[in-house]
Amino acid sequence: MAEFLAYLIAGIATGAIYALAAIGFTLVWQTSQTINFAQGEFVMLPAVLVLLAIKLFGAPIWLGALIGIAAFILIFGVGFKLAVVDPMIRHGVLPLAIATMALSIIMKEGAKDGFSAEAQKFPSFVPTETISVFGAAISLQHVAIIAVAFAVIGLLQWFVGSTRLGRQMQATAQNPTVARILGIPVERMVLLTFVINAALAVVASVLISPIYLAKFSNGEVIGLFAFIAAIVGGFNQVRGALVGGLIVGIVDSMAAAYISTSYRLAVPLVLLVVVILVKPEGLMGRKEERRV
């Protein structure tokens, strides 16, 4: 039981990170009907920028974190929307998707050449100690990841569902034309969505980098698993991304523990195939209809 609990907590912690990244997929999908293939790099880069700020300005960690995070949200939240999404979306969804692939490569190679090809230690805001829960040793870092990730996701849900701004965002996502007729500043709402996506990526990056270490290639793994999580949960639902992330994280942890460590990477992919065959819209997703 203690052993199972330890695997479960580790899986939930990893899954919470995937969920944060997967929510980014769904937000971009809802506003631009495209997939941001640079989502993994969105989680990788904030950690690199924080370390770069510390290195360049000799800043203490808290200041470095503020500079790095602000720079990321500005460049890859606002900048991404203005420089990539707006010019490309006019030419259709496919060119935009391809543009995000290019952005992914630029972000990855830029981090490698501009900072380092090697992994770097990233400071943890939580002590690396364990607490005992029903006989299982639970890492404080995992507890912190779960707590912060759930708090952020809860806050996002509250914002989207209970605030005027959030409802305007939802309306924009559901039907931009009608939202515009109703006087909602659609462009501003879309911009806000991208800023929120960048902020979620920052949170995921700061939480996971003390464990994964900061490295230019981290986005590959996170992006892949978050993508699987978004599809498993339902690409058009924030709740789906959360559920998908947790399922993928737990399945990955349990597969490593009880099936085989050699095939653990294959197990989430098998899960993905099964979900696509049984419920193509995802476990929490809703079927979408389009008029042509």
Place this chain on the structure above:
Amino acid sequence: MKKHWIIAAALGMAVSLPALAQDKVKLVDVVELSGAGATAGTNWKNGIDLAVADINAKGGILGKQIEIVHYDTQTNPGNTRAAVQRAIDEGTYAVLGPVFSGPIGASMQIAQRAEIAQLVGGEAAGLTKQGNQYLFRTSLSQTAAMPKIAKYLKDTIKAGSVAVVWVNNDFGKGGRDAIIPELEKAGIKLAVDVSTEQGQADFAADAIKVKNSNADAIFVYLNEEESARFLRAAKQQGITKPMVGETTLLGAKVIELAGDAANGVKGHVGLSIDAPIPAFQEFGKKFQAKYNYASDHNGLKGYMAVYMVKWATEKQKKFDKKGVADTLRGATIKTSEEPGILIETTVEKNGDLDRESFLAEVKDGKQVITATLPKINP
């Protein structure tokens, strides 16, 4: 008239350029500067650059300056094959690198066919069992290291059971296949056999599995970054059993990345700037001064690789590509003959090395050498 002089001078310079080029000997380094092997590859490259700078400052090899070129393989076996072929096509005198055993295995036949010596950093036991007469290690092979580790686990750690954590690539599998028979011979039970992936980021489940095995000690055989991630995950899970490993686990980069989690790690070290060998320590200081960080064993290996080429060339008193391999095979390079080799090194007929090695422990974030082990065939 002045114009004629200018043209004549330009022609003269153009004619002299090939002569200048001939005063150089070209070495191509095929190495992991990005991808999973970036840490090892960067150290290896920097060690090579340091050796080239030293040798060139002292007049080069037989009066020729070394021209060094580095090609990034991105830790990709296909890229490595292409890079080795390119190095040979471009007339390299010897091939230096790569460091990871998988890419070495994928590319070694190319240098062999060209009859050019390839000096590599890989430790996988299988590399030198294939009868390639042109492949030379710069580190001890797993075959030489694992018996020492098994003895250490039995005699010093007093382990009755050991959990083995290894990375599922040629390096890791070679180490795992070499340690398990040695554990059996020593009467040590295998508590759990944990395979992990190259580039794996999350080691929480692996650490829990190791913890639940209740092994007396854990043998960790992963690449640098993965070693650090595993040590951190092990600390997070509250594992307190002795962590024992080979050179990589106690490397400077692992200690830096793992932080507190590296303290207490023990193991066998083939090469270390902290070893009680003045030449190693001197190298360590030069490396630190030039690159502003401490070299791991790969820096030493890269440095020694260039000096092995230098020694073989000066021994044969001419530049003969095939002769470099012929001279190295079966030779013992003494520091009195070539100080750049740093420690007396015997190159066995199959390309393996024999030399002194060390036992070490990480204390307060530093690698401390606790014993020097003799050559297998002194």
